[in-house]
Amino acid sequence: xxSCDQLAETVSAVLPHDLARIPRVVFCDRDKDGLFxxxxxxxxxxxxxxxxSQQDGAYPPIFVLGLFPxxxxxxxxxxxxxxxxxxxxxxxxxxxxxxAEQLVAAARRIAEGxxxxxxxxxxxxxxxxxxxxxxxxxxxxNRLRNTRGALIDxxxxxxxxxxxxxxxxxxxxxxxxxxxxxxxxxWALDEAAERFVPGNGRIASTKATIAEFEAHWQVLEAARAExxxxxxxxxxxxxxxxxxxxxNACTALTAAIDATNGxxxxxxxxxxx
Amino acid sequence: MASQSxxxxxxxxxxxxxxxxxxxxxxxxxxPILAQHLTSLGFDLNKESDATSALATIQATAPQIILLDLHxxxxxRRDDGRTAGGELLVKIRRQFSSIPxxxxxTRLDDIDIPLETFDEQAHGYFAKPSFANDASWPKRxxxxxxxxxxxxxxxxxxxxxxxxxxxxxxxxxxxVVARIRTAARTALTVLIYGETGSGKxxxxxxxxxxxxxxxxxxxxxxxxxxxxTLDSTLFGxxxxxxxxxxxxxxxxxxxxxxxxxFLDELQDVPIAVQNKLLIFVETGVFRxxxxxxxxxxxxxxxxxxxHSLSDLVADGVLREDLAYRLGVSLIFLPPLRQRKxxxxxxxxxxxAKANKTANRNVLPVLRPETLHKLEAHRWSGNIRELEAxxxxxxxHTNSNILLPEDIEILPVARIQPTQxxxxxxxxALSSPPAGVAPVSLALxxxxxxxxxxxxARYDFIKSHGRDLQKEILIEVTRRxxxxxxxxxxxxxxALELDPLVSPERDLNKIRQFLFACGVQLTQLDFNQ
Numbered sequence: 001x002x003s004c005d006q007l008a009e010t011v012s013a014v015l016p017h018d019l020a021r022i023p024r025v026v027f028c029d030r031d032k033d034g035l036f037x038x039x040x041x042x043x044x045x046x047x048x049x050x051x052x053s054q055q056d057g058a059y060p061p062i063f064v065l066g067l068f069p070x071x072x073x074x075x076x077x078x079x080x081x082x083x084x085x086x087x088x089x090x091x092x093x094x095x096x097x098x099x100a101e102q103l104v105a106a107a108r109r110i111a112e113g114x115x116x117x118x119x120x121x122x123x124x125x126x127x128x129x130x131x132x133x134x135x136x137x138x139x140x141x142n143r144l145r146n147t148r149g150a151l152i153d154x155x156x157x158x159x160x161x162x163x164x165x166x167x168x169x170x171x172x173x174x175x176x177x178x179x180x181x182x183x184x185x186x187w188a189l190d191e192a193a194e195r196f197v198p199g200n201g202r203i204a205s206t207k208a209t210i211a212e213f214e215a216h217w218q219v220l221e222a223a224r225a226e227x228x229x230x231x232x233x234x235x236x237x238x239x240x241x242x243x244x245x246x247x248n249a250c251t252a253l254t255a256a257i258d259a260t261n262g263x264x265x266x267x268x269x270x271x272x273x
Numbered sequence: 274m275a276s277q278s279x280x281x282x283x284x285x286x287x288x289x290x291x292x293x294x295x296x297x298x299x300x301x302x303x304x305p306i307l308a309q310h311l312t313s314l315g316f317d318l319n320k321e322s323d324a325t326s327a328l329a330t331i332q333a334t335a336p337q338i339i340l341l342d343l344h345x346x347x348x349x350r351r352d353d354g355r356t357a358g359g360e361l362l363v364k365i366r367r368q369f370s371s372i373p374x375x376x377x378x379t380r381l382d383d384i385d386i387p388l389e390t391f392d393e394q395a396h397g398y399f400a401k402p403s404f405a406n407d408a409s410w411p412k413r414x415x416x417x418x419x420x421x422x423x424x425x426x427x428x429x430x431x432x433x434x435x436x437x438x439x440x441x442x443x444x445x446x447x448x449v450v451a452r453i454r455t456a457a458r459t460a461l462t463v464l465i466y467g468e469t470g471s472g473k474x475x476x477x478x479x480x481x482x483x484x485x486x487x488x489x490x491x492x493x494x495x496x497x498x499x500x501x502t503l504d505s506t507l508f509g510x511x512x513x514x515x516x517x518x519x520x521x522x523x524x525x526x527x528x529x530x531x532x533x534x535f536l537d538e539l540q541d542v543p544i545a546v547q548n549k550l551l552i553f554v555e556t557g558v559f560r561x562x563x564x565x566x567x568x569x570x571x572x573x574x575x576x577x578x579x580h581s582l583s584d585l586v587a588d589g590v591l592r593e594d595l596a597y598r599l600g601v602s603l604i605f606l607p608p609l610r611q612r613k614x615x616x617x618x619x620x621x622x623x624x625a626k627a628n629k630t631a632n633r634n635v636l637p638v639l640r641p642e643t644l645h646k647l648e649a650h651r652w653s654g655n656i657r658e659l660e661a662x663x664x665x666x667x668x669h670t671n672s673n674i675l676l677p678e679d680i681e682i683l684p685v686a687r688i689q690p691t692q693x694x695x696x697x698x699x700x701a702l703s704s705p706p707a708g709v710a711p712v713s714l715a716l717x718x719x720x721x722x723x724x725x726x727x728x729a730r731y732d733f734i735k736s737h738g739r740d741l742q743k744e745i746l747i748e749v750t751r752r753x754x755x756x757x758x759x760x761x762x763x764x765x766x767a768l769e770l771d772p773l774v775s776p777e778r779d780l781n782k783i784r785q786f787l788f789a790c791g792v793q794l795t796q797l798d799f800n801q
Contacts, residue, residue: 135348142299142379142401149306149404165312167305176322178298178346 028066057209061110084121089113174217202263213252274564294336310411396421457483467579467606481533488532496538514563609652627667
């Protein structure tokens with residue numbers, strides 16, 4: 001089975017070099033695992049576009065490839081947005097059997113078309129934003145739970161009730177790259193959220209509290225590194241510092257959760273009104 | 274300050290340490306806490322935070338159990354309502370079917386993820402603890418993992434002739450496995466209901482085997498036994514205790530000391546023997562015939578019948594006080610006609626077993642027409658009848674695949690009740706007997722709360738409101754499942770514990786639901 005990457009290479013090979021934007025190529029009906037699912041690829045395109053424009057404000061032009069001429073039922077609630085997406089001039093649907101000339105012509109057309117704003121139906125809905133917020137909050141709550149768990153163990157160690165397991169002294173990233181991508185996605189929704197709750201500022205405030213969390217975590221890691229490097233009996237001060245930073249991290253995470261809760265409530269209220 | 278490089282470890286429990294793989298997007302921050310508290314309980318941990326590389330890690334580390342979170346970054350971009358962890362669960366179950374998986378989650382709806390087959394389900398679920406104000410979580414998690422390992426042993430013993438009958442996709446068989454596992458952990462008396470041939474003895478043996486009891490498993494069928502014979506057989510006798518008692522003989526209770534005694538056909542035990550049995554169940558002591566002093570033994574008693582206890586008591590066949598004592602832990606073995614979806618699995622097991630017995634090499638392939646013939650039969654003799662039919666077919670077939678004509682149904686099965694396909698007639702059981710509902714839904718759930726005075730109750734709920742809601746829901750669904758065999762989804766209840774939903778609304782739904790279940794929480798206030 002031809003992968004999207006292989007197909008993208010093939011497409012870019014026939015496109016002239018003067019095309020500023022090489023289109024993204026997706027299969028219309030394949031999910032991310034390459035399995036057939038009606039409109040799965042198209043739906044993924046929509047989600048990607050919702051994550052925001054590129055730095056210059058334009059969106060990537062997109063080729064959607066399928067076996068048959070596409071027919072989307074615009075009256076079906078689930079397919080209305082896909083129908084709107086297919087009408088967006090930055091996207092071209094091609095069924096197999098096209099010529100190189102047709103491909104180049106379509107590439108030129110969508111490279112221009114991608115400068116157009118997305119149709120209203122494609123912009124993130126309140127539900128889309130809420131879904132991302134919900135995932136971020138879920139992660140924050142998990143992280144808070146674990147940070148509190150670590151705090152309990154460190155406090156016990158400071159009191160001398162327990163010796164820490166060596167795993168407690170290993171470095172832990174404040175935010176993993178996967179979670180950072182998730183956060184970036186939320187930050188990218190700032191503008192979209194403004195449409196629903198103007199002047200809300202909650203995403204910015206979430207961002208600020210998470211930056212605070214990261215700062216405390218850095219200090220925590222420094223304390224951890226000190227503890228690791230010292231022999232028995234010399235790490236009490238650094239353990240106390242670690243406890244302090246874990247407490248601070250918990251406070252920042254709690255504030256971030258509160259901010260996402262506030263945003264969710266206001267988004268939900270705006271949706272209901 | 275003491276060294277940080279050595280963890281404090283209590284003495285590890287006896288037996289081998291259990292290798293756990295934690296798969297969680299926050300594995301790095303969660304791992305130290307689990308390692309801190311589970312190491313002393315006999316567990317060694319590894320971790321993996323990336324769902325996409327988890328399969329390779331499983332391959333490399335060969336864990337004995339997996340703790341799996343269902344939610345990973347990127348789920349928010351999915352439009353199919355699925356989660357990376359949910360997909361990973363299915364892959365693990367397919368590729369590493371012998372490794373049990375415990376879903377380790379914070380979300381209630383994860384516990385009710387609709388999966389089509391047993392092969393795609395987790396072996397256990399554990400709500401991530403809050404850590405604060407919860408000192409019991411390590412032991413609870415450890416127990417859940419040990420339970421899951423037991424469940425995995427059951428589910429993956431298709432080659433084991435003795436446990437093969439437990440293989441099944443029906444909810445009823447899942448329930449049977451769960452109850453056997455639970456019973457095995459206790460020393461309680463167990464009562465097994467089931468029609469002839471439904472596997473009562475196999476279930477009893479499974480309980481014994483899983484219990485870890487070191488003594489023997491003794492089995493006695495009380496059907497048609499005379500009073501003196503049964504008395505002597507169970508309790509033993511001294512030389513000269515009765516005419517013909519030329520030698521002192523130990524009874525089955527003595528022989529199964531530190532083991533298990535399984536008594537089938539309970540309804541045939543004479544009242545006089547029941548009196549002695551009751552004393553034994555209550556005190557653990559008995560007196561052999563002709564003896565002047567009691568003996569004390571440590572024996573787990575398992576009894577079986579296919580009659581309703583309440584009917585037996587009403588008919589004067591069974592002492593009421595003994596019925597109460599015996600009905601502590603109940604296992605109902607469904608008749609084969611109620612689990613026909615299990616026929617393909619049982620067919621494969623019995624073909625493999627028959628190949629060994631008859632020294633044949635018939636392929637365990639079930640053709641649709643053969644399945645149709647199996648499904649059309651009532652199987653009044655249950656799995657015993659099925660096994661015999663397949664053994665006959667394997668022994669006599671001229672083909673390497675069983676065809677419908679190879680399956681010979683013998684006209685020896687007992688006449689079964691005719692009013693309804695599955696309805697019980699008289700005292701024969703086709704479903705758990707009425708009046709034997711073993712669990713009061715309201716019991717532990719509300720007892721604790723009701724034991725508190727109003728102020729303490731308010732404080733408790735104020736502190737633990739949200740956790741309490743979850744605990745209540747988990748408890749209620751568990752009990753409903755236990756009582757009805759029906760899996761209740763939280764989604765079906767439309768209960769969303771998202772902060773967007775007001776606590777009051779949650780509370781009202783919970784109240785309505787609990788009320789429908791016979792539990793009243795009218796004095797509670799979840800407002801925080």
